[in-house]
Structures are given as C-alpha cells and as structure tokens.
Amino acid sequence: MNFLFAWRYFKAKKSTNAINVIAWVSIIAIMGITFAFIVVLSVFNGFEGLVKSLYSSFYPDIKIAAKTGKTIILTQQQLQQLSVIKGVRTYSLVAEEKTLLVNGDVQVIVDLKGVDTSYESVTGVAQKLIRGNFQTGSADEPALVLGNGVENAVGVESDKYIYPLTVYGFKRGMNINVADPSQSMAAANIITSGTFLIQQDIDNKYAITNLDFMKLMMGLGPNEYSGVELALHAGVDAEDAQKEIQNLLGLNYRVETKYEQNQSLYSVMNLEKWAIYGILTLMLIVAAFTMIGSLTMLVLEKQKDIQVLKSMGANNMLVQKIFLSEGLLLGSIGSIGGVLLAIIFCWAQVKYKLIAIQGGTFLIDYYPVKLVASDFLLVLFTVSLVAFLASWFPSRRAALQPIELRS
Template sequence: MTRGLPVELFLGFRYLRSRGQRTNLSLFVWIGVGGVFLGVAALILVLAVMTGFQDAIRDKIIAANPHLLIFKSGGQGLSGADALAARVRTRPEVRTATPFVLQQALFTSQAGGAHGGLVRGVDLATPTVLDDVRQQLRTGSLEPLKSGEPAILLGGELARTLGVVPGDSITVISPQGAMTAVGMVPKMRRYTVAGTLEVGMHDYDSSVAYLALPAAQEFAGFTGPAAGPSGAAAGPSGTVTGIEVKLVDPFEARRVARAIAGDLGFPFWVRDWMEMNRNLFAALQLEKLALFVIVTIIVLVAAFAIIGHLVLLVAEKRKEIGILKALGASAGMITAAFFTVGMTIGIVGTIAGSAVGLTLIWVQNTYKIIRLAGDVYQIDYLLMKLTPGDFVLVVSATLVLSFLASVIPARRAGSLAPVDVLRYE
C-alpha cells in the first residue's frame, strides 16, 4: 500500500500503526481520530441547528408580518392612507402597501373562555392581502368578512383557548371605551367566528384576530367614511393605524425603509421587520457563537491528544530517528514524517466527522425525527441548515488546530541530533 510513496509519507504511515503490527492502528491514533471526529460532527450539528432555527423563525416572521410599517408621529392614527399607500407603491421594491388597523382587545366566549390579544384590520379588497390571508386560513371562509358581515378570523390557538369553532359568536372588548355618568365603559362588539388562521408561530396564532378593515376602524374608534358599525367593506378612506408594506425582497427592508422615510419626511416614520425583531435575532446569534466556542473545546481536546501521541511517538522512535539521520536523512524529512502522522489523524477525523454530520442533517430534514413543542420553540420540528461559510469555518478551524498540534512535536523530532540519540545506544 505504501510502496512507491515518498520516504516522508512512507515513514508517517508506518508510524500510524501499532508496534509490531502491519495493519492495526495504534490506540492513540484511534483516540485522536475519534476526538477530531466527535468535535467536527458536533460543531456541524450545533451550527446547523442554530442556523436552521434562526432561519425558521425568520421565515415565520416574514410570512406572518409586513416587512415595513409606516406610522405618523403622535400616535393619533393616520389619515389619507389611500394616497400615502399609492405613493409608496410606486417604488419598484414594493410588492404591496395597504392601510391597517391594530388594536389591543380582550376576547371572551359563551363557553367562558377569555384571552387577551390583538385585533388586526386588513384590507381584503387588495388581491395580494386577500391571497396572504387565504394561505393562512385553515378552517371556515373569508366570505363573511368580504361581504361586510360582523365576522372575525381567529388564530387557531386563540380559537382553541376560547373553545369556539366557525359559526360561534365571541365578544371583543376594547380598552378604549366611552366616558359615561358611571365612569369609563369599555367598548364591546359581538362577532361571528368565520374561520381560523394558522401562521405556525404560537405567539401569533394564540393572540391575533383579523377583522375587515372597515370593521376594525369602527372597533378602534377611528373616524372616516369607511368606518361603520356594520363593518361594510367600503373603501379604506378613513383613519387607520398605519401602512403595512410587503417587499419584493424582504432582506432589502432596512435600505428601503431608509429610502421611504427620507421620501415621506416628517411626521412619518418607518420600522422594518429586522428592527422590530432585533433583540430576538441578536440573542440567537449570541447563542450560536457561544455554542460554537463551547463545542470547539472538543476539537481542542483532540488536538492535545494529537500532541500527546506525537510526543510519545518521538520518544519511542528516538533510536530510529538517530539511525535515519546518521544515514543521511535531513531534519526536514524527519519533521515531515511526524507531521504526516498528526495531519493524517486530523484529516481523517475531519472527513469522517463531516460525513456523519452532513448525513444526520439530511436524515433530520428529510424524516423530521426530532419534533419540538410549538408553543415553546415557535416551530414544530428541528430544522437543520448548514451554510457553506459555517462548513468552511468548521473544517478550516479543525485543520488549523491539527496543523498546530502536529508541527511542534514534528519539529522537535527533526531537531534531534544523531550523536546525542545514539551515544548511549
């Protein structure tokens, strides 16, 4: 197998084997390869889990929420929303721009269930908004909302908490009530549950309800021709909370937000989805970095195992090194032979760990073996995703550590003087 190899490689592969054995690898070699293997596989899996989790959460947020929100300073609502939305839609990066209403509320049912959440008024007259809501619909129908009936769509978890199904009635209570002789009286409206929605994020599905925009305007106390107690689907020309914008490329949100804010000027201000979820993504990124550093310790332990093996090997082969040098072997040749031992351990462990790590990622993504609690992690199963950059980082870091662990003992072996080695032999 080693016939025809350069002397350095021949000696290196020979030193990998146990003393007196032609084929069996020494125990220290197995320990070194196993340590590198475990470290690389663990690093790949940790980075894949964190990246997959982060991307899954990000995709859920992008799907469930607008990419930009435009508000008017002062918090009194935004009038002239149609003209403002039309102005924003002229930008080539914008896919849709529609008025919306957002109002805190308390939901109660005849079954005795009660839960706080948000009422979201959406413009179902806009085809793209209608398509987005229809994709989220799991039970029931959108027709009651489109036809102007006093109907509401509930998040699936919210409907289960209230104990209602499509066709049941619920009472929605607004914190903004009317002042009467007996004090503040909360505004209450009764709606029929038209259907349930499911975005896939527990926090969202357990707290959000959709109303047609005119009905939401009336519930929130906004005035305007579009608002009325019947919730009739007239044009959204009254006061609204703001404008929600969806982009062609959600990852351009920060740049587009700055451009729109500069174009509209005061008193308007724009928030993008990255800014609104900045703390969440910063925490996930920090957790990913911390886990990478922690798991790298496994590779460091393997590197020390390589150093220990080479130091012992050099001590064991002192006589052989002296004879080789006496016969004319250069210091570089001896260094290269022992360097081959260390790098072979590192390379074999890296290849094996990478193969196992990538295989486990494929198995999990294909068969979804590891399931998660959606109410805790916001996703139903463990998604793994390894970016090329992360893979290169793991392999490069492991090979660099293997190089450093190999070069020091190898140079020590090459620096041995044959006279000192053979003096007492």
C-alpha cells in the same frame, strides 16, 4: 517534502503499538466531533428555517409605523408614492389595538388587527387557516378571524359558532370613569369566520377583522392608521427599499424590515447557534489532547530520524513542519470522515426521517435538517486551527532537539 514525511510516519509501523492506537483514537474523536458539529448545526438550521417561515407568514417584508405614538397620517398622495417605489409589490393599511373579547362569562384580551382587502397579498395568514374562511366583513357587519390560541381561550369553534362575540375597546381621548368603566369603552358585536394556526406567540395574541370597523372602534380619522404593511417583489433587497421609503416619508415614521420587526427572535437564534458552536469547540479541544499525546510519543519514537535529518542539513523549521503536517494529517482524516458521515446522516434523516420528535404536538414529526455551506467552512476551519495548535507544541519540541550523533 514535509507532507511526504508525515504520510510515511502515519503509515509506518511503530515500535510501540500504543502510538498507532492513540493516533487512531484522536482521528476517531475528531471524526465524531466533526460529525456532531455538522449534524447539530444542520438541525439548528432546520428549526431556524422552520420558525422563520412561520413568522414570515404573519410579518410583512416592510412595516411602516409611528416613531412616537400609536398612529400615523398618510395621505392618498403618499400612498400613491409608496406604491410606485421600485420593488414594492403591494401594501395593506392596518389599524391595531388591544381589545377585550367577550363570550358570555369568558373574557380574553387580544390584539385586534383591522386589515383591508390587500392584506391577503401582503402576508400568508390566509394560507394558514385550519377552520372557516378568511372573511373580515364590513364596517357594519364585521367578521373575526381568530388565532388558534385565542379561539381556544374564548371557547368557540369559529366556523360553527352562530352567536356573535362582543368586543370592547377604549374610546380615543376618553378618561376612564372608575365608577362605570364601560362609559369610556366602545363596544360592538362581531361574528367569527375562521381560525389560523401559525405560531404559538402569534396564535395566542392576535385576531383579525375589518379595517373600517377597527377605525370606528379606535376613533381614527380618514387618513389615520396604525401602520402600513408592504410586500416586496422576489429578489428585491429589503434594506434598499427601506432606505427609499424612509427618505420619502421622513424621520417621523419608523420603517422596519422583517428582521427588525423580530429582532429579539433572530438575536436569540444567533446567540443559541454560537453557544452550540462554543460547546462543541470545547469538546474538540478536549479531544485534541489525544493528538498531543500521539504526536509527543511519535517525536520520542523518531528521535534518531530527527538527528539524521539535522546532520544532513535540515533546519529546525523543516523538522517542525514535518510534525505539524503529521498533526494536520490526523485532523484532516478525522474532519473529512466526519463531514462525509454527517452528509450521509442528514440525507437519510431527510429521506427516511430516522429520528422523530416525541409527543406529536409539534408542526412536524421529525427533526428538520438543512446543510449550509458556511457551516462546513466554519467547522473545517475550527478543526484545522485546533489541530494546528495541538501539533505546535510536539513539533516545536522535535525542532529544538540538539544534534547528538554518536559513532
């Protein structure tokens, strides 16, 4: 019954036209903010998905590293046990250390990562090449796949440069000789074979070479590595595989999922999303004041109706529900209209790329959008809650009016 009254009050012509105007202003305001809610969160989801896909090309599903120190010991028996764990598709052994890459007078510090032949099956780096081939060579004739930023810094073109670069790394267990630091460093010539482009933080930091060569540079033992990177079968829960691997290897090893390897990145993304949500919620609260004004004027307009209803036996709760329903009706019309507009806009952005990214330096030339069902539920819940609170005070005022019928 209360929704029937609310609908009739919404459609009925008011004695003061300003009530209708303010009601529609509140609907349009809610519609606009709901539209902004969905579109902004969808754009954020689009960028978030893009960034995660880029990082996923470099970081494995699960990484095993030392809990303390820089290296781990893994026997062939342990590696065999890893390979038969349910969900593990393949693994790659890696050795990684900071090194100095020299090209004539140019010197660049890079994280040099030695990988085995299974590395291409564990990560997507080989699919992100923009020049050359993914060739890491051998222990005697190593080759180098450069990040795009490293390539620019060292001043070469990986697929055309015929002269070798020189790589320097500190010898394991050697004290630095201040008089002649080169005595405490291992050095080797290395050719370039290709360049990958993934994400700026990765491209400016990493270069990839042969595992055996890197172990010689670092002075590692036969079963000693910096870590192991694992790829899981599609649909396998990474946390379940993580627990099983941790139980197998023990507490002296650090086993991390893809999320844990980039925890700071994902935490910042979540924080930004909640910050956006908070700002838009504040805008919605400001817009709700127009609804309070509209309902307050409607209560004044319908004073006689309230008196009649109470004289016919309506209690305060029913009267309050009528005006609460009126506020929720205004909020529903605005939110549903905003959601429909947002869906149409996002569809048009994906299909026709309406809004471009200026500058032309990003990986894509238009703003990506991704509609997520949980965002719709969150936005509709937020709008409903704000509409309910905005309707509470005028409806409570209407319910508490005393009966003053006159002859």
